[in-house]
Amino acid sequence: MTMFAKPVACAAFLIVSGLAPLHAQEVVAPSAVSFTDMGGIETSLTGTPGDVAAGAELMNKGSGNCIACHKVTALSDLPFHGEIGPPLDGVATRWDEAQLRGIVANAKKTFPGTIMPAFYHTGPYVRPGDAFTGDAAKGDVAPLLSAQDVENVVAYLMTLDTYPE
Template sequence: MTRIERRAASAALLAIASAVPLWAADAVAPTDVSYTELGGIAEPLSDTPGDIENGKALMNKGSGNCIACHQVSALSELPFHGEVGPPLDGVAERWDEAQIRGIVANAKKTFPGTIMPAFYHTGPYVRPGDAYTGEAATGDLAPILSAQDVEDLVAFLMTLDTYPE
């Protein structure tokens, strides 16, 4: 296969991959998520158990970037922990797994006035950009995290069971 053929094949695979929604056959679609009265999600969003190490990685980079707003002592080696949201130390003592899953997926179900993004939600959204620029995105948007990413973050957050004194 020539270099040009490899590039064309790579581009075709990328196009196919980008057409696949972030919720695969083994995941609950964002529009099908069932929330409890208090905003929890009792059942996992994916058939694959959460990966603690990937959840830890999502805390600092990519679509998750939780430490931009939250402090996490278990990640003290990382710079620039935020102070917008509450510290996540002891989160597994404050909420159960279903509640944490619901907060990660769409915190507005638990805390209606929060500025935390809805990470596994496609719309409708309140778009502040409309009030300021008139250039906010229209229609539904793809979720920020995949169903598996939510499960990975939940798995990591469940390890944060000690609130520092």
């Protein structure tokens, strides 16, 4: 056997046996996201399951910072829960995974008048009033969250299936 024959034979065995995917799912770019009529995103943006712990971390930090606007009883040890958005307790009983993915990616697809930012969107952005005197960024800008961050937040939100007593 040549030096390439063994790896090729191994890969062929894994594919034929179903132990390896034929191809890995590529990350869906923000501009290529397909929303349902109700604003949901039916398929994963990455093909990789979300990490609940990483999603909980994003709820309080960086570009996620969900608790700045939303109350989450499960995260009551963290300070400064907001009251602008609805509480997220029981959110997994109100929306399914596809709907939550769509809301996190771009809530305006589900709630057109919302002030919640689009976390997986690159533009164009429109300045909402005269108070904004500077020019809006030209072209696309980086999304607030990566595709995997969106999946992680959704995985965490899917654990919020009860209401506090």
